[in-house]
Amino acid sequence: MAVDHRPLLQVEDLKVQFRLPTGILPAVDGIGFTLDRRETLGVVGESGSGKTVSSLALLRLLETPPAEISAGSVLFEGRDLLGLSETEISDVRGRSIAMIFQEPMTSLNPVMTVGYQIDEALMRHYGIPRREARARTLELLTLVGIPSPERNIDGYPHQLSGGMRQRVMIALALSCEPKILVADEPTTALDVTIQAQILDLMVGLQEKFDTSILLITHDLAVIAETAHRVAVMYAGRIVEAAPVATIFGAPRHPYTQGLLRSIPRIHRQRLDVLAEIPGGVPDLTRLPPGCAFAPRCPRADAHCRQERPMPVAVAPDHVVSCWKANDG
Amino acid sequence: MTSTQNIIAEAPEAAVVAARHESFVRLVLRRFLRHRLAVVGAVVVVLLCASALFANAVAPHDPTFLDTKHRFLAPFQDMGFLLGTDELGRDTLSRLLYGGRVSLAVGVVAMLTTVLSGLVVGLAAGYYGRWVDDLLMRFVDTMLCFPQVFLLLVVAAFVPPTLISISLIIGLTSWMEVARIVRGEILYLKEQDFVQAARALGAGGARIMFKELLPNAIAPVLVAATLKVATAVLMESYISYLGYGIQPPLASWGNMLTNAQGYFDTVPYLAILPGAMITLTVMSFNFLGDGLRDALDPRLRMD
Numbered sequence: 001m002a003v004d005h006r007p008l009l010q011v012e013d014l015k016v017q018f019r020l021p022t023g024i025l026p027a028v029d030g031i032g033f034t035l036d037r038r039e040t041l042g043v044v045g046e047s048g049s050g051k052t053v054s055s056l057a058l059l060r061l062l063e064t065p066p067a068e069i070s071a072g073s074v075l076f077e078g079r080d081l082l083g084l085s086e087t088e089i090s091d092v093r094g095r096s097i098a099m100i101f102q103e104p105m106t107s108l109n110p111v112m113t114v115g116y117q118i119d120e121a122l123m124r125h126y127g128i129p130r131r132e133a134r135a136r137t138l139e140l141l142t143l144v145g146i147p148s149p150e151r152n153i154d155g156y157p158h159q160l161s162g163g164m165r166q167r168v169m170i171a172l173a174l175s176c177e178p179k180i181l182v183a184d185e186p187t188t189a190l191d192v193t194i195q196a197q198i199l200d201l202m203v204g205l206q207e208k209f210d211t212s213i214l215l216i217t218h219d220l221a222v223i224a225e226t227a228h229r230v231a232v233m234y235a236g237r238i239v240e241a242a243p244v245a246t247i248f249g250a251p252r253h254p255y256t257q258g259l260l261r262s263i264p265r266i267h268r269q270r271l272d273v274l275a276e277i278p279g280g281v282p283d284l285t286r287l288p289p290g291c292a293f294a295p296r297c298p299r300a301d302a303h304c305r306q307e308r309p310m311p312v313a314v315a316p317d318h319v320v321s322c323w324k325a326n327d328g
Numbered sequence: 329m330t331s332t333q334n335i336i337a338e339a340p341e342a343a344v345v346a347a348r349h350e351s352f353v354r355l356v357l358r359r360f361l362r363h364r365l366a367v368v369g370a371v372v373v374v375l376l377c378a379s380a381l382f383a384n385a386v387a388p389h390d391p392t393f394l395d396t397k398h399r400f401l402a403p404f405q406d407m408g409f410l411l412g413t414d415e416l417g418r419d420t421l422s423r424l425l426y427g428g429r430v431s432l433a434v435g436v437v438a439m440l441t442t443v444l445s446g447l448v449v450g451l452a453a454g455y456y457g458r459w460v461d462d463l464l465m466r467f468v469d470t471m472l473c474f475p476q477v478f479l480l481l482v483v484a485a486f487v488p489p490t491l492i493s494i495s496l497i498i499g500l501t502s503w504m505e506v507a508r509i510v511r512g513e514i515l516y517l518k519e520q521d522f523v524q525a526a527r528a529l530g531a532g533g534a535r536i537m538f539k540e541l542l543p544n545a546i547a548p549v550l551v552a553a554t555l556k557v558a559t560a561v562l563m564e565s566y567i568s569y570l571g572y573g574i575q576p577p578l579a580s581w582g583n584m585l586t587n588a589q590g591y592f593d594t595v596p597y598l599a600i601l602p603g604a605m606i607t608l609t610v611m612s613f614n615f616l617g618d619g620l621r622d623a624l625d626p627r628l629r630m631d
């Protein structure tokens with residue numbers, strides 16, 4: 001049999017819009033990326049740039065309406081997830097692609113013990129009896145570094161700290177050994193020291209389980225530590241994508257350059273306001289005809305304001321959507 | 329997975345994890361016990377239920393036995409009839425015990441009917457939303473337009489009054505409030521992160537409904553259920569008064585009270601005793617419900 005050279009996940013021209021009373025909001029406007037086996041792709045951008053909506057759209061977790069996936073394809077192992085039936089996509093969720101979310105404090109069912117919740121996922125996906133599931137749950141809790149797992153397996157979420165709960169979430173997400181882990185701001189709600197521990201844990205488990213990770217964050221420091229490749233999002237589009245060294249060493253998009261300049265100052269603080277880039281994320285219901293970043297861009301000219309730049313490969317693995325990408 | 333070896337050292341924050349591993353139930357119990365009236369309510373409720381359950385063992389006489397030699401005895405007048413007798417010489421204490429059995433049974437069955445109907449309607453409306461929600465909530469609004477007593481009497485006119493039918497009628501005319509509570513709770517819970525997370529891990533509709541949403545909506549339902557027992561007991565005496573309740577010779581507090589109205593000016597204790605039992609029951613259940621409400625405070629779930 002021929003070796004499969006296709007990427008594990010291939011997203012093409014994905015568009016998600018919200019139908020709001022105030023108009024149509026194109027939250028994700030034609031993004032495309034690939035994710036290979038054992039790879040970590042970092043998706044970075046200010047809040048409101050469409051990262052969460054994109055990740056939810058992959059697994060069709062958006063409420064429709066108001067959301068609508070209006071175009072694109074999400075090819076996972078050759079199958080378009082957007083074309084699956086509700087039952088089929090349920091099987092993909094958790095089993096092939098699992099997700100963890102930003103808020104560990106509220107992402108676990110408050111009235112069930114953490115062990116019970118992991119048991120349930122194992123029983124559902126593998127069709128094994130609870131006794132067998134329990135043994136694996138204990139292994140998983142040990143693996144993610146929960147202290148005295150025999151005791152904490154019967155603890156309720158409110159009895160655990162935020163960092164511990166995120167560890168439980170990771171155990172839950174990895175319980176069925178998914179091929180892809182989508183982590184939406186997994187450390188944003190945690191203290192800085194705990195953040196580093198959780199990231200280390202994810203990297204360690206990635207090697208152990210051969211998982212691919214889609215790591216969504218607004219924190220470039222997190223990206224620098226964990227990602228192999230990076231996609232920079234702005235106003236629902238990917239404006240630049242390249243290997244992590246290129247993004248940090250030779251960024252081409254003025255937005256990426258602005259993000260990088262703002263790192264040392266903010267030092268792992270919230271990146272809601274970019275000191276180096278005046279202005280804020282534009283109102284998506286009233287985007288300008290040209291480049292969405294033009295109003296804030298130091299290099300924008302009339303052309304930028306009139307015509308939307310298309311993605312251009314400036315190097316084999318470096319794609320930029322900017323008219324000025326080759327101007328140095 | 330192949331090994332259980334811990335690839336990442338246990339987190340230093342482990343020490344912070346509270347040693348106190350108190351179960352949710354224990355926590356609720358501790359908070360409940362701080363509420364003194366609620367504890368009194370709970371104790372009285374337990375006593376009432378026990379006396380109803382064991383009425384046949386505790387009651388000194390057959391509650392329907394007519395002892396015409398001992399009519400209208402006052403309480404404590406004859407130690408053979410501790411709480412006196414009625415106009416037919418039936419022992420009041422025995423009738424209160426057996427009547428309690430009937431009244432509480434009506435209360436519990438009506439409550440179960442209410443809660444079950446309310447849960448089904450509220451869950452369906454909240455979970456499915458859209459037209460299902462519109463349809464069910466308009467139905468609730470319509471039902472609420474009529475006074476409950478009016479609905480009760482209309483149905484009672486067509487259905488012969490038995491313990492079960494009366495309980496069902498009371499239950500089926502009072503579920504709307506529970507449905508609204510459940511719907512509101514489901515609408516709130518549906519948006520919570522853990523429901524989203526469960527879906528992201530492959531949980532299907534039924535699982536979401538019964539494992540994620542329903543168990544988290546139980547607290548307010550439990551409170552409402554407790555209060556509903558009280559309302560149903562009251563409702564039974566109310567419709568007895570209107571002649572549609574539990575039919576004699578079977579005793580209920582409601583029909584004892586109704587029966588006593590003819591003698592209220594001469595032998596008031598015939599009305600006072602069942603009246604007091606109804607009041608005691610309603611108050612106890614209400615205190616219990618209030619205590620549960622505080623003990624199950626939603627902030628407790630997420631803190």
Ligand SMILES: Nc1ncnc2c1ncn2[C@@H]1O[C@H](COP(=O)(O)OP(=O)(O)O)[C@@H](O)[C@H]1O
Pocket residue numbers: 018020025027045046047048049050051052053054066284
């Ligand atoms: N349920 C929703 N209804 C309407 N607009 C939404 C909804 N969810 C997200 N959006 C909008 O979509 C855009 C992208 O949001 P999001 O993906 O959450 O950003 P990010 O995760 O990058 O911070 C934002 O403008 C946001 O207001």
Ligand SMILES: [Mg+2]
Pocket residue numbers: 051052053185
């Ligand atoms: Mg987000």
